[in-house]
Amino acid sequence: MKTLWLALEGRVKRVDKRVSKLEHSTEGADIAAAHVSRRIDDLERERDSLREDVTYMKSQSMRINLIYTGVPEVESELPDTTESILRKHVTDALKIAHETVASIKFERVHRSPEEQTRGKARSIIAKFAFFKDNESVRREWKQLTGTNYNVFEQFPPEVVAKRRKLLPKMKEARANGKGSWISYDTLYVDGRPVRD
Template identity: 60%
Template sequence: MRNNLIFTGIEEDNSQGNKSQVVTESKLREHLSEKLKIPKETVEGLRFERVHRTPSQPVRGKVRSVVAKFVFFKDRELVRRQWPELKGTSFNVFEQFPPEVQEKRRRLIPKMKEAKREGKRAWLAYDTLFIDGHPVQQ
């Protein structure tokens, strides 16, 4: 999961069932250049090991997330750092974590938000909360 990013809101034509990986990858590349403002030449050079929709059957009116596994970590980071371009849109991009890490992050987010309201610098790194540069013990 280290090289995976999850993209939400990318349109899906689910009237005829699951689309092939090639179709999903081309939609993702289009999304990267249009919405994340990554130059087309750069997007064409990105290498994916696999691109697919989240597992389940397509449902009318719902858009499944796209999971992209990058071949190179530096490509993933290039794309991930473009997330501010999505501010104010219905799209999102985030890292994929194992379920136990997701649960731990879910518990830490309220503490992080509270610290930010108090004017402190706070951020999550994997499954650790940092406030003013120091890790917080749970």
């Protein structure tokens, strides 16, 4: 019986040692997992920050672009023709003096790259050489009220998605008699930015 007891005691000690080693290993794995988890969180924050930076840089490169919708398109339209069509449209629809429109310098004017659909004109994207010219044209958007035309700023898809989400909140604030507008990707109500 004593021999059996000693053998059992030896076996229990060996099992205790193995359990102790396993606990040590598990603690080490837990520490490593926590470290990896922290590192992943850091990398995700860095990725999100980089995405925001890229979106901001894209929006800055589009800052002096305006998009015009509803402007009729001619068959086999060349870029020079598109610019002439746009200048005439700005004069006629936005009621800006011909001399002023003639003095505007564009870096590039082109139709949107989407597939042409019969009976539907593609949008015109105009990159102005000077921000001042862009703003003087953009400010006349109210002249297009009640027409089939529109003019708006160009933004990256990420910013457009944010603006779409803010639009109902802006309309609600206006319905409540508050001054509200969207600038870039932020809603302002009575002059204060509204956070989600």
